[in-house]
Amino acid sequence: MFKHWTNRWDELAVLVDTGAAFLAYLLAVHVYLTWINPDVTTVQLVTLYFSFSPVLLALNWLVLKFNFNGYSRRWNQLPAELKMLMVSNLESTLAMALLIFFMKATWFSRLIFVLMPLTAFTLQFGIHVVTKIGINRLRVGKKDLRRLVVMGYPKRVRIFSRTVDTVPQAGMVVVDRLLIPLGSAEAGQKALNTLRQLLHSTVIDTVVLALPVADDVMMAAIGMARQQGKEVRMILDEVGAYATKSALYDFYGNSVLVVNGVKSPQTARRLSKRLVDVVLSAVSLVLVSPVMAVIALLIKLDDPAGPVFFVQSRVGLNGREFPCFKFRTMVPNAEALRSQIEHLNVMSGPVFKVPNDPRVTRMGKFLRKTSLDELPQLVNVLLGHMSLVGPRPALPTEVERYGDDYRKRLSVRPGITCLWQISGRNDIDFDQWMQLDMEYIDSWSLGLDFKILVKTIPAVLQQKGAH
Known part of the structure; x- marks a missing residue:
């Protein structure tokens, strides 16, 4: 843990x-x-x-x-x-x-x-x-400098060595650079021999391996350094560039480096986000339960033929489908009537939005403008299907039409509110919406979540972008 x-x-x-x-x-x-x-x-x-x-x-x-x-x-x-x-x-x-x-x-x-x-x-x-x-x-001369041997891929050895030279405040000095071009077994063996001599003849604190290096050379260098109690550091190859956050795990004897494609929160922050979701959704459900009871009654009085709640399959974390709860805002046969108004869609991309949708009930218009129709989604948050803040949950049919870039929004739990919600909602097009979601995913923090939650209140009250 x-x-x-x-x-x-x-x-x-x-x-x-x-x-x-x-x-x-x-x-x-x-x-x-x-x-x-x-x-x-x-x-x-x-x-x-x-x-x-x-x-x-x-x-x-x-x-x-x-x-x-x-x-x-x-x-x-x-x-x-x-x-x-x-x-x-x-x-x-x-x-x-x-x-x-x-x-x-x-x-x-x-x-x-x-x-x-x-x-x-x-x-x-x-x-x-x-x-x-x-x-x-407080150092006296260079006696306290950490002495490094840098070996491996020539380009990275040179870049790292230059970095050490230009930051004397780091307290390091490169004792030797051992260059190993890819595919050169002779250079690898020569580097290992030189490393062995250096470890025996001079003061070395750390062996730095600049990947990629042949497995046999890398393991031999690590074994040699560890045998003499030296620290080993690795400069990752291009794979490391994708690791905004990574973690090393032992998987039944296999060392596995988990490289995440998005800014994944650390364990504590991920748990903190979930804890905030659970606490705030539970408290909110208690506080708004009288309001929800009144809304349920008004829905039945306005259109007694249909149910109070509308349950629809939506796509959540990494493509998992879940039942998304909302107050019903349309007539019971709304899906059957959709084909008749397809030509009125004003949204680009796979999203379907119709201004003054004739299928929406009188009570439904009020609920949509005030976003009160989404209150039941607090239950989804409590159950772990959703988060308070995150990209809005999409329909499976919409996800099928996503390009590779947009599927990244499925890498986090969907939310009740998001940057799109506070930036104009239906007044912005599909591509801008997706870019806002990408921005949220790449710059996620607890602070950003709280900022969005605070800004959601005036956005809802002003009915900004609500159709």
Whole structure:
């Protein structure tokens, strides 16, 4: 479940960052109780805040460990570490908010949700900057540089070596470059002999393999380095360019690198998205259940011949079909009448939309304009068919007409709202709609989901693009 850590330096980094988050919580509580709202301060309230601190400590450690991408003053870039810290603070704050909600801890000030992550990130930022820059400046000469041997595909060996030369702040130096052209068994054997001599005769910290390299040469180099306790790093070939996120798994003795074609969230963020979906959909269903009951009654009064709900097969994650629930907005025989109005379709591509569709009932027009017809899809979210935010679920007949580029939108769970929903809906054409979905998939984050959810409310109220 947790990622394997490379060394004790990584463990120490997580503990230090967790300690910084814990200190930030104590500072936030102190500022709130002492400076912002001292009138509410009581011994009982102080006790409650400090009693909650061990829970918060464990929560931050867990989130940091889930998000951990490795921490090294040599290999990682500072911006990547800071991004990881920003995500961790956002997720821990969200988790804390959900925990407070379930505990019904009305004593907990909402200001802490603002003060704590800002203070935590500031402290962690300072620690990481000092670690990255301060230690490099304390080096004496080049005695502390990490010494590398780079071997493998000539072009990548040269590019990587030039990169090392141009970033002295990384604290590395290339001791030797061993070039192995593809298909040259002689060059491979010569490189292995040279590597063996270097490992015996000079100080080498890391062996860097620039792929592609023949399997026998690569395994021999790895075995040689590991036998002497040297670290091995690999520069991936073109396959790695597709790996926006990847993970290594053991599949019954086979090492499998999972390369995702989309920006796949890490385990913690994927679970966070699902947790948000479950909590918000469950709470929303409770809150809107009286509204849904009234809508159901009005539908039956308006058109008693048909059912209240319209259930239609839609395409979900990776092509899985599921029953999509909506309030019925059309006459019962709407599908049979479709052929008579095909010529009125105003949407490009495989999507079918008709302004002032004659099949829509009086109540249906109101439900569509206000998007209230989609409230039953909260059940789909709760069941895991859909997410609150994601590309709108398509019909199987529409998916059959997708090109290869558009099928990418099936790589995530469909949603109730999306960029299309807040960008004009039916006022934009099919290609623009698909591009918005691609944009969402490629730039997914929890922050983007919340931004879309917030913008959905005014978009619905303004009936933007609703036909």
